[in-house]
Amino acid sequence: MTNPPPNTTDRRPGGRTARVRTQVLDAVRAELAESGHEGLTMEGVATRAGVHRATVYRRWRDVGGLLVDLIGAAGEIAWEPPDTGSLRGDLTALNREIQASLTEQPSFAVALMAASFHSEQAARAQTQLWDDRYAQCEVLVERAVRRGELPTAQRTDARNLLIAATAPVYHQLVLLRAVPDPDLPERAAAAAVLAAKAGAFSVPEDGGT
Amino acid sequence: MTNPPPNTTDRRPGGRTARVRTQVLDAVRAELAESGHEGLTMEGVATRAGVHRATVYRRWRDVGGLLVDLIGAAGEIAWEPPDTGSLRGDLTALNREIQASLTEQPSFAVALMAASFHSEQAARAQTQLWDDRYAQCEVLVERAVRRGELPTAQRTDARNLLIAATAPVYHQLVLLRAVPDPDLPERAAAAAVLAAKAGAFSVPEDGGT
The missing domain is CATH 1.10.10.60 (Homeodomain-like)
Incomplete structure (x- = not known):
């Protein structure tokens, strides 16, 4: 406070x-x-x-x-992660939200990231907000596991999966300043789901990451 | 000039x-x-x-x-993409270079990114440099195809694969300001390779992306 x-x-x-x-x-x-x-x-x-x-x-x-x-x-804004019925659909919807926030003109999200390079206070607050949002999104992965969309022999590291799914959108739009590609949200989501199904984010049951 | x-x-x-x-x-x-x-x-x-x-x-x-x-x-600095004998090895080595450049104290790479938020000239120059480096790295994917590491029925979009492999390193370290994780370079590389093998970056032979 x-x-x-x-x-x-x-x-x-x-x-x-x-x-x-x-x-x-x-x-x-x-x-x-x-x-x-x-x-x-x-x-x-x-x-x-x-x-x-x-x-x-x-x-x-x-x-x-x-x-x-x-x-x-x-x-403080009530935000609910998407719930479309499939992991690919959920991650695509999430990426579309991210892409929209990064490409609107002017983009408040991009201005905030720029500010966080120069204000340690702002950077810490932003990191906390992102951390909360990623934590909220872990339910997408839990639901996918319950639906049998992901391997069940080993636990899937939800955070790593979410980072893999969303990082290309941030990287392309914020750092590489690419022209917004309407297919990017779904392509990045689909790639992360394929990697997850192949066990890319599986961790041993003993809890190691 | x-x-x-x-x-x-x-x-x-x-x-x-x-x-x-x-x-x-x-x-x-x-x-x-x-x-x-x-x-x-x-x-x-x-x-x-x-x-x-x-x-x-x-x-x-x-x-x-x-x-x-x-x-x-x-x-202008002579830079060669890694050549370790496997796609996973090459992408891991590339990610390790990126992680090192982002975590050294002080980081010239991070300072440059911060500057590019405030100088349109610097942003354009940086985008061009990144574009050149990603273009140089497309050879990693070509070699992997020749070695039979990737599906050959369809062409693999090298750029999308490279972005998927490297984006989590930038996202975690630059935007999310995570504590550097020594396993991240290899984990991100391995996830992108699994996705690529599963066809995540395949494009129809007619050249569409």
Whole structure:
């Protein structure tokens, strides 16, 4: 918790504190998408949000504090991993969500990654968010095992499978800056499923990875 | 070519122009690794290189020009893809090189990626360098086909296989900031080989991807 405790009149849901936070985080999102991390200032955010600068400084302290709260807010959004009935379908749907978030213009997700290269606070918050999302997605692999889609003689390392399925989308779009390929989400998903069926992510039952 | 033509006395290999370029690019590399893209200035580079500021401004114009030339210089280094006798061995060796470049402290490769989020010029130069390196690595897949390691009924898309093999290393280390896992290079390589053997990167002979 980086914020000081709000006073009691502020604590009701939808009260002033919550409203100010929404305004400020909306402004951070917009500034980040428009001008990137380098253009993000406390003053710019306060002006765009229509909130007193003193309030922004008091609650968020600095740009790093804004980024951490923004990433925290992303983690508060109710998100459910896809459930299409097959592992390939689930991973394809997941990759399509990722591809959409990376290719929308301006991309808030890409701006956040850029920011995390320059703010250790933002990097830690982002790593935590990603870790939570991958943990949520492990159920895709559990369901696939229950459906008999994956080898059952050995445990499948869900995290490694999920990384293999999603990494090509991030690599192509964020680092290699490839032109978005509409077939990429399914191709990367299908390759990971074939590798998984062939035992690429199997680990000995004694729990080693 | 961003540099003006040097005068004739400068054109001999190892002459003053080449020496100045080496000094300046060494300084850029050191500044980038130490303080990142945000700390990179023409003045800082000139001072560290022991070269007149006027020379640095005349030849490289701005920080973007320095980054482009630096990435160009990386492309001039003779680099050969690994040749271990098996596709899995080759991809593992390639991933180990990538992992080493991303985990050394300070990492010039990571600093360059960070810079490319903020400089369109640097981003284009980096994309070109990566494209060249992946093109060079396609021979790994051609050799594997000749050795009978991959299905021959359909052509294997070498680039997609290479991306699948290497992407998890970049994703884990650059974006997810995972603790370096010494098994990751081989695990990612092995998963891509299993997927390739199962036909994940096969394309119809009519050339579609």
